[in-house]
Amino acid sequence: MIEAHSLTKRYGARTAVDDLSFTVRPGVVTGFLGPNGAGKSTTMRLLLGLDSPTSGRTLVNGRRYADHRAPLHEVGAMLEARSVHTGRSAYHHLLALAATTGITRRRVNEVIDLVGLREVARKRVGAFSLGMGQRLGIAGALLGDPATVLLDEPVNGLDPEGIVWIRTLLKKLAAEGRTVLVSSHLMSEMALTAEHLIVIGRGRLIADTSVTEFVARAAGDVVRVRTDEVGRLASLLAGPDVSIVSEEPGVLQVTGLAGERIGRIAADNGIALAELTPQRASLEEAFMELTRDAVEYQAPAAQLVGATGKGRAV
Numbered sequence: 001m002i003e004a005h006s007l008t009k010r011y012g013a014r015t016a017v018d019d020l021s022f023t024v025r026p027g028v029v030t031g032f033l034g035p036n037g038a039g040k041s042t043t044m045r046l047l048l049g050l051d052s053p054t055s056g057r058t059l060v061n062g063r064r065y066a067d068h069r070a071p072l073h074e075v076g077a078m079l080e081a082r083s084v085h086t087g088r089s090a091y092h093h094l095l096a097l098a099a100t101t102g103i104t105r106r107r108v109n110e111v112i113d114l115v116g117l118r119e120v121a122r123k124r125v126g127a128f129s130l131g132m133g134q135r136l137g138i139a140g141a142l143l144g145d146p147a148t149v150l151l152d153e154p155v156n157g158l159d160p161e162g163i164v165w166i167r168t169l170l171k172k173l174a175a176e177g178r179t180v181l182v183s184s185h186l187m188s189e190m191a192l193t194a195e196h197l198i199v200i201g202r203g204r205l206i207a208d209t210s211v212t213e214f215v216a217r218a219a220g221d222v223v224r225v226r227t228d229e230v231g232r233l234a235s236l237l238a239g240p241d242v243s244i245v246s247e248e249p250g251v252l253q254v255t256g257l258a259g260e261r262i263g264r265i266a267a268d269n270g271i272a273l274a275e276l277t278p279q280r281a282s283l284e285e286a287f288m289e290l291t292r293d294a295v296e297y298q299a300p301a302a303q304l305v306g307a308t309g310k311g312r313a314v
């Protein structure tokens with residue numbers, strides 16, 4: 001389990017992380033989402049004790065990272081910046097890491113197989129592609145068989161096959177009862193990988209919600225209706241919670257009524273419809289909407305704010 005309590009990090013006048021509180025639970029993959037510069041990497045560094053917070057605190061498996069006697073067995077992490085000795089082979093890089101904490105050669109070989117680097121294990125890391133480097137970083141994170149895994153943008157640089165592989169691996173790690181926190185700036189990727197989402201913008205918490213709930217809220221309730229009788233239909237549909245806009249001749253964009261209801265009202269009044277289409281905001285659109293101006297949203301934890309697409313020009 002990972003906990004952030006009122007975490008704040010300032011670099012001079014710049015606030016990278018701003019009073020952030022959340023809990024990451026074991027058993028599911030949690031996506032850590034935010035646009036570039038939102039503060040994801042900084043938060044991850046704070047969780048790992050690589051940087052100290054200006055205020056607030058973080059706990060991993062109930063303790064501060066620095067208080068763990070064998071941190072590699074508690075938390076495995078891959079941060080974005082690669083700090084691998086490029087002259088070493090993948091095998092020797094992992095062996096050197098293992099040696100610092102009494103991890104066996106057998107385990108080194110296990111993780112090499114787990115991440116699919118067996119064929120290139122003896123090659124110099126300097127010659128690795130970005131994707132191979134990511135796999136090596138993941139191998140390092142898993143070396144200590146940790147209960148908690150933190151990965152910063154692990155999908156970067158992976159080919160489609162690698163992306164599917166990491167998705168499957170993360171789900172497996174979570175199913176084994178581990179806590180898995182994965183950062184990304186790609187909503188679409190996280191929607192396929194994560195079950196829970198923590199979304200930040202400008203260092204602040206914007207949403208702490210299940211992916212299911214995020215998807216449900218992202219599905220806007222705008223229905224596009226095409227008919228020869230727009231005027232008559234619009235007056236029949238009008239109501240206190242209904243908004244109707246017509247941006248092109250013969251077409252209404254209706255908010256606040258389900259498609260079924262619109263179809264029923266039209267049929268009851270003998271109006272023929274040429275089209276009746278619920279318009280769904282894509283997840284990516286919803287995410288962008290949500291993070292566009294993070295300062296607008298000052299969400300309490302465990303709530304999703306502003307993802308309904310309100311404010312869009314309909």
Ligand SMILES: Nc1ncnc2c1ncn2[C@@H]1O[C@H](COP(=O)(O)OP(=O)(O)OP(=O)(O)O)[C@@H](O)[C@H]1O
Nearest residue numbers: 011014016034035036037038039040041042043185
């Ligand atoms: N060491 C530092 N010194 C000064 N400013 C920093 C430092 N580290 C991060 N920042 C600033 O803090 C903010 C958050 O950066 P951070 O790298 O945590 O964001 P991020 O969400 O991980 O973004 P990205 O996806 O681009 O890596 C940015 O404005 C960044 O410029």
